[in-house]
Amino acid sequence: MAPGTSATPWDMMPGRIPLGVVVVDGNGLITHWSSGARRLFGPSREEAVGAPAAELMPVAGALVVRGRDSDIAGDEPMGAYKEFEPELDLRTVPAAYPTAGRARIAAPERGVGDVLWWAYPLVGPGAGRLLVLAADTAQITGFEIADERIAPGFALHTDFPDAAALAGGLPEILPNMSTAESGRVVDQLLELGYPVLEISRQRRVPVTPDWGVPQRVARMARRGSVPYQEGPREGDPYGQEDVYGQDDPGGPAEHHPVALAVEHDLEYAAVRERLEFLNEVSGRIGTSLDLARTIEEVSAAVVPRFTDVAGTYLREQVIAGEGFPDGPPDARTLWHRVAVEHNDEPGRWDDVIPVGESMPFPEQTPFFRCMTTGQPVLVERITEELGHAIAAQFEKRDIRPLITGRSMLVVPLKARTVVLGFMILLRHADRPVFNDMDRVTGAELAARAGLVLDNARMYTHQESVAETLQGSMLPQVAPRMAGCEVATRYLPGTRLGRIGGDWFDAIKLPGSRIALVVGDVMGHGLNSAAMMGQLRTAVQTMAALDLPPAQLLRSLDDLAQRLGEHYLATCLYVVYDPVDSTLVISNAGHIPPVLVRAGDGRGELLDVPTGAPIGVGGVPFEMAGFAVAPGDRLVLCTDGLVEMRGEDLGVGLAALCESAAHPAASMDAACDGIIRTLGGGARKDDVALLMARLSGIPRSDTASWELERTASSAGRARRLVRDQLAQWGLAESADTAELLVDEVVTNAVRHAVGPYVGLRLVRSGGALQCEVSDDEHTMPVLLEAGAEDEFGRGMRIVSRLAAGWGAARTARGKSVWFEQTLPRGLAERPLHQ
Template sequence: MDETGQAPQGRVPLAVVVVDQAGSVSHWSTGARRLFGPAREDAVGRPAADLLPVSGALPQDEGAYGLYDGTGQDLVESLGGRTCYPSAGRARLDTSAGPRDRIDVLWWAYPLVGPGPERLLVLAADARQLSGEGERTAPGFALYTDFPAADELARELPGILPSMSVRESARIVAQVLELGYPVLEFSHHDRVPVTADWGVARRAERKARRAEAARAAAAGVPGPRAPLDDLADDRDDLEYAAVRERLEFLNEVSGRIGSSLDLSRTIVEVSRAVVPRFTDVAGTYLREQVVAGEGFPDGPPDATTMWHRVALEHTDEPGRWDDVVPVGESMPFPVHTPFFQCMTTGEPVLVPYISEEMGGAIAAQFEKRDIRPLITHRSMLVVPLKARNVVLGFMILLRHQERPVFNDMDRVTGAELAARAGLVLDNARMYTYQESVAETLQDSMLPHIEPHLPGCDVATRYLPGTLLGRVGGDWFDSVKLPGARTAFVVGDVMGHGLNSAAMMGQLRTAVQTMAALDLPPVQLLRGLDDLAQRLGEHYLATCLYAVYDPIAGELHLANAGHIPPVIVRAADGRSELLDLPTGAPIGVGGVPFESLTIRVEPGDRLVMCTDGLVEVRGEDIGVGLATLCESAAHPAASMDDACDTIIRSLAGRGGRKDDVALLMVRMSGIESGDVAQWELTPEPSQVPHARALVRQQLEQWGLLAVAYAAEVMVSELVTNAVRHAGGDRVRLRLVRSGTLLCEVEDAEHALPALRGAGADDEFGRGLRVVAHLAREWGTSRTATGKTVWFELTTGRARI
């Protein structure tokens, strides 16, 4: 007791730990890290008994440390939730360094009851910093009303609690006070209430100075400083503690909001980082163009700028904000509001208290809804989210009446918080934009192949590489050829990035062009090789080119340094790698290419892929090719399921980094009964004969619905062939395979083209009629002349 008969008060550096229902740590303060060792990220989520092993909570294995309770009180009982009474004790912390490093620990444990997940509040202190010589110090409990200024002591308790809402904090404080205020008993005489001390650095220096002043006063000589001068030190220490607390808060927030480059996740992290520790409500707004990953005009925003509400965190009752200010809404902000002032000046706007009159004035600027109940009687701080002197958005921060109003120090803290958050958001925005550009480029490079082509079904898959190499040089494609044939190609440009993607685009375009000329596979690869050498000596690519003839049941293939394809036979389910002449990669030059022709039966499958699917660093490629053969032969309900089986078997091995292109073709063939062919003489009288042949065949096939359109177009094409083509024959062929394909072949090599015809012109309208009526049409050269073809959808005619 002091001279007035009142108990002295002291400030004790405390470690604060909160344990949840499962017995795991849910809060681990900075003081806990200093006292017990583990960092917060290592402690949160771990069983509390592992971190606070009191009285045999952990077996004392060799090399482990333990806490030994000197009072006989067992903290583990509290950790396990087997008691509803507070407990306290003194323990000895032994580290693996040796007995000299033992730490005396004083602790208090409060069981908590309520709707939240918290079930135990543990306070702990280092007894070595509190005990004097010859003194005995022990923790205990006392009603806070036993001490002077009890209400002031109670108000200081929330300062040591973890970040939580006002309601949760009040609930826990009420329980702590009801169970007993934590006290220290010195030598069985004094009971000192425990008040948290944040460990001001100059505390020891000030204490020594006071002791020296007291000794000087007792000796009757002037001391170095009068005790009254320490009042200024106390004031400075309070300011220092406040500044340091804000710096710790900013440091913690910076660590939380930079964990991802995903824009949506970053926005949520920024909002949750400030609620409830710094504010009770946080609404985040971004420019619409930022959310959409687009650019926006230079200069400050104006009253027409649309702002998208991307996140809203608060501690109010659920649903209070949802109807009035829903997340996902876009809106402009009126000129005469603090929000407009913040986004145009780029500086924080502080409104310490929003009165009824001010709340009404702000709400009057908004036409759609009344926001007065949400902002009135609260303190508001609006901070800009900007990076590189560009305002990307802003945050509206509101505090409840129960909390201190925002002040100038909060404005500085909020500005620094917004600056850090703005930079993180801008990085996420730029990353999202670049990723969108990469994906758009990649999608534009890859074709959208129809699943059903003449005489075959097709399924494809493309998997990008790593996040740092989403754009690659792998591609696949298909090209329709005369005679109901289809060309398939899979290629891989060596390297990654935009250069490889650009090279891939050029090669794919060249393949499309040369395939449309119906060049043989070997000649097509030779043309690709010449093109690559003209583009530059550093361009290399592998390519596998195959032409499927469903009428003849043949597959023609040529390879340029690519991995071989897999053929799966329908008869016995056997799969094998096709033994193709490998050839040199495209771009090497001077190396001949060879082709191979194989027979295929209906139901056989061809699997073509790039090496990213089968190659794994440190593993022989033969292992991947064997796995490819095995997975390709696995039965599947559909083509898509078959592709997924291959991807699951191969793509997850060894941490794939390369992109993957996969193309699978199931060759069903075209029956001879679905093909009709006639040889016509190049005479005008053959035109009506051709129409009659077509009508008769379509009637036999049950396709009279498209007979009239087919007759009209056949008449135009045969007329052109008779009038302009040389040679002694004209060939007409119909093929039924999902669609109706009609081809007219003659000996003239010059390809026809659409022409403009005047009102009085007699000729020039034939191909325009074909272009209007046909689903698709085209021309191509053949070895003996040319072919003009068209397709009709068999379901209806386009008349």
């Protein structure tokens, strides 16, 4: 029995009662047997667990002999239970009501003596159905009344003063349970009645356990450093059901057999409890590599079992997922408060200590000492002076009422000797203070948490690098091109840092044509992404040469074999001519495209020869042509979108056709609908999706001429362009267009060898495109013309005035094109009929 702090009847009790704790399951078999139970009743833990409780403990009334109704009456329901005589030899199960008793027993270590016991029926999850607390009456001292007058009983905890303190200490007598389970059991015990000693009708004393002496004091006493003192164990927040002691009868501690046994039991139970706690915490943290989730797990793991308040602070570089912070922290280092977990009243800490705040810590504070030394800092009680010093850091907020009088432990969160952050742990004033063992436990806890946080930090860093790399390699496709509207989506996978080898592209070609590309490098990770970047660059370079699709894939396959044997990829290359409304497609092992017809709204897979993947080598590639109509939509994607676990690829392709045909308000909405239908789940593979609305260019928006290669061809070209632009209502842009056409045609006339030069104008979506073709394969280049040079300025003028220009080889020679941006008002004018 523990002395109280007020003048109450039980304050007269000078001693404490060591308790044994036993848990019995629904079949009357023992599932938990504390060392205190072994001292009282004799059998060891190994012998007791699994044995019938009625055979090992004198708990008459706590266990009831019952049998099935079918044993005596076949017409009653199966599974019901009823009282029977013991001679039926049926099983014993816990009673459904609390019981208590006193019995005289003989145990090997005790001889013959009396035992008091209290039994509580348990309900809810778990195998335990009966909790039994037992005590030796020989340990009750200080009463003049005969022991026979002392009996076990129950009383509501509200019958006593300081009821909250009694209820808070009740978990200490329970076996090792989780916080949630012990809370459930405590609620049941308080509802059924607190265990008491009935000294007389007027004197009822609540039972509290005795945990013996603090280990630090006991070890020092054995060395002769301090006198042996009996008392409660300081700073034990967990409740050790297997620790026992009694009043000191005197004598040196090292010769005191009970004290030595107590010390051994204390150390065993305390170390075991902390190891179990750390093991439990290790299992609860690190379930995710998300940094924010990891911080929440670490905070929730220590409150309320180890501490009442846990505040976590991290350095800025850690939160950003960057590399290790440069240099050791100092008084100027900003620490970000990333989490505050507590079991105080809701909202008590939120306004005073808000999450997300950044602040430095002065050198004289315990926090600065922790972050610079990398060692835990223990403050048994925060005094008024220290509380004022800490509170001075928080402007316009007084946190002294929250921290003064509490015990504090500051533990560093380290990884490879670098301090990433620290945790401030606080206990309520009515809870035992942090001690040396808690310091060690906190340091080990912080070390494990620091490792988990560092893993999350590195993952965040790698993920950021991967996403940056992936984003840099994916093109910025213009949403509107000549006769075509394009929308794209990329979804990273979950393998190897969320990076893969899928890509898409849309490339302008001569003659107002567009190349639409989707590819997928086999494999995942940085190597695949690097290969993807090389192949994508190669496709863009070859597309600028205006190679036919099959020849382009042939050249890309040769390049992949030269780069290395591991370069394997699938690729789909489509050339769209918006003037002729045709598609020319070549395929290298990729899934076929889907064409959604504007006429009937149906989606169909285009019959394109599959071909072999890029890098296989020695396999020819074929081309297939298709006629399209304005408004048709072409959908290209990688296999990560249509592959479904346990399903044939055809099922995914059919779903793609169906979802692509679903009407949508815009191209972006259509892409989102496909992703939502097929790619919304967690997919291991990355996904690339390209959708193009094939709007086409009407013949009335194009004009072409064949010019004789004479000195007057440039002048005729200027007149044709001016007249055509006037007809289109674009006369205001004619001056610039004439100048640019004159330079390009003059260059063609001067260097070509054939009799004719081709000229073509295309008006499409706010831009004017001009293309000049001839039979000379030599490509134009920019030259530096001196002050006395007569030639060399033409293409430089084109590069300065045009929105873009380029050149490509053709079957006959070459084609040089430029694009001129039209003023907004002119571009939106209707055509003259």
